[in-house]
Amino acid sequence: MSITSFNPPVRTLMGPGPSDVHPRITSAMARPTIGHLDPAFVGMMDEVKQMLQYAFQTKNQLTIPVSAPGSAGMETTFVNLLERGDKAIVCQNGVFGGRMKENVERCGATPIMVEDEWGKPVDPQKVEDALKANPDAKLLAFVHAETSTGARSDADILCKLAHDHDTLTLVDTVTSLAGCELKVDEWGIDAIYSGTQKCLSCTPGISPVSFSERAVDVITKRNSKVQSWFLDTNLVMGYWGSNAKRAYHHTAPVNALYALHEALVILQEEGLENAWARHTNNHQALRAGLEAMGLAFVVDEAHRLPQLNSVTIPDGIDEAAVRSRLLNEFNLEIGAGLGTLAGRVWRIGLMGYSSRAENIFLCLSSLEAVLSDMGADVNTGVALEAAQAAMK
Numbered sequence: 350m351s352i353t354s355f356n357p358p359v360r361t362l363m364g365p366g367p368s369d370v371h372p373r374i375t376s377a378m379a380r381p382t383i384g385h386l387d388p389a390f391v392g393m394m395d396e397v398k399q400m401l402q403y404a405f406q407t408k409n410q411l412t413i414p415v416s417a418p419g420s421a422g423m424e425t426t427f428v429n430l431l432e433r434g435d436k437a438i439v440c441q442n443g444v445f446g447g448r449m450k451e452n453v454e455r456c457g458a459t460p461i462m463v464e465d466e467w468g469k470p471v472d473p474q475k476v477e478d479a480l481k482a483n484p485d486a487k488l489l490a491f492v493h494a495e496t497s498t499g500a501r502s503d504a505d506i507l508c509k510l511a512h513d514h515d516t517l518t519l520v521d522t523v524t525s526l527a528g529c530e531l532k533v534d535e536w537g538i539d540a541i542y543s544g545t546q547k548c549l550s551c552t553p554g555i556s557p558v559s560f561s562e563r564a565v566d567v568i569t570k571r572n573s574k575v576q577s578w579f580l581d582t583n584l585v586m587g588y589w590g591s592n593a594k595r596a597y598h599h600t601a602p603v604n605a606l607y608a609l610h611e612a613l614v615i616l617q618e619e620g621l622e623n624a625w626a627r628h629t630n631n632h633q634a635l636r637a638g639l640e641a642m643g644l645a646f647v648v649d650e651a652h653r654l655p656q657l658n659s660v661t662i663p664d665g666i667d668e669a670a671v672r673s674r675l676l677n678e679f680n681l682e683i684g685a686g687l688g689t690l691a692g693r694v695w696r697i698g699l700m701g702y703s704s705r706a707e708n709i710f711l712c713l714s715s716l717e718a719v720l721s722d723m724g725a726d727v728n729t730g731v732a733l734e735a736a737q738a739a740m741k
């Protein structure tokens with residue numbers, strides 16, 4: 350056997366996630382593993398729950414990290430709320446709305462689709478029409494921050510519409526949590542899930558979720574058992590619940606939770622509003638540089654996510670070749686387009702710890718170097734100055 354230890358290259362991560370992990374988080378992760386029922390660990394679990402309530406801006410008791418990535422958080426919200434024969438309104442304006450549809454179908458429920466063009470936000474008028482046409486719908490599901498396009502939908506308005514029609518709300522905030530305004534209680538979100546590897550800048554693999562009292566009431570009054578044993582919140586709460594006996598359900602990913610704890614401490618130190626503002630300011634600087642170079646944004650300004658920038662590719666340029674040169678020559682990762690935008694855009698992430706000045710300058714200068722070397726029709730020598738001027 351000639352296989353030896355794996356030493357990954359050191360990259361700068363400016364794609365759609367994972368983002369750069371803060372060094373404080375990787376060192377937290379390297380601390381000694383203890384038992385997942387150890388009283389010292391249980392105390393840390395309570396702090397994680399409390400800090401997640403702050404990050405989500407909620408008082409929801411059922412606010413916990415699911416021991417699996419964002420997709421498992423998505424599945425947790427759907428399998429607990431839906432039963433066979435239910436109806437759910439699902440908004441799709443990118444990749445992740447399509448996965449919501451899959452989840453609804455696999456619960457044996459019927460999805461009522463509200464579709465918008467990729468790159469556009471969810472249209473509240475279409476949602477209202479769907480709610481009126483389907484008074485028996487149990488929930489309205491949509492993606493707050495569509496990472497596949499960079500569009501932000503108005504979660505506040507969509508949730509109010511749903512509640513006017515006595516419908517629960519289920520919201521994907523994998524990319525929005527800690528990167529832009531998100532207020533679970535104020536907006537009336539009933540079921541929410543996120544991820545650790547986007548704007549929390551933690552290692553991938555954990556999914557924070559939260560359920561309102563209204564949602565918990567629906568879950569406890571189910572007629573049938575939740576189809577997934579692992580994701581059944583009734584069982585998970587035996588371990589994570591505030592008055593729980595901390596019964597063994599599954600072995601918690603102990604060190605990954607040290608990492609999440611540290612990520613949340615960092616967020617608390619910075620302050621949620623300051624984190625949102627940092628993402629906005631850094632987006633403005635990157636945007637100024639990219640536009641000075643001659644690249645255009647895909648999403649209208651009013652609906653643009655600061656943490657995920659979808660930009661056009663100069664004519665005649667092989668977009669995949671650019672990405673691989675950025676990776677090989679500059680250790681910089683940016684994202685490709687997905688679905689209908691594949692081959693037509695790059696997705697440049699400014700998430701969490703990746704959202705900082707040095708990354709903006711690295712991205713602009715290396716992109717300019719590669720593009721001008723490939724003979725692309727871009728303006729050279731102006732991007733850094735434009736970004737500098739826009740930087741707060």
Ligand SMILES: *Cc1c(COP(=O)(O)O)cnc(C)c1O
Nearest residue numbers: 418419420445494496523524544
């Ligand atoms: C990344 C992402 C997910 C999936 O999260 P994983 O951790 O990759 O499973 C779901 N929804 C959105 C909007 C995302 O950006």
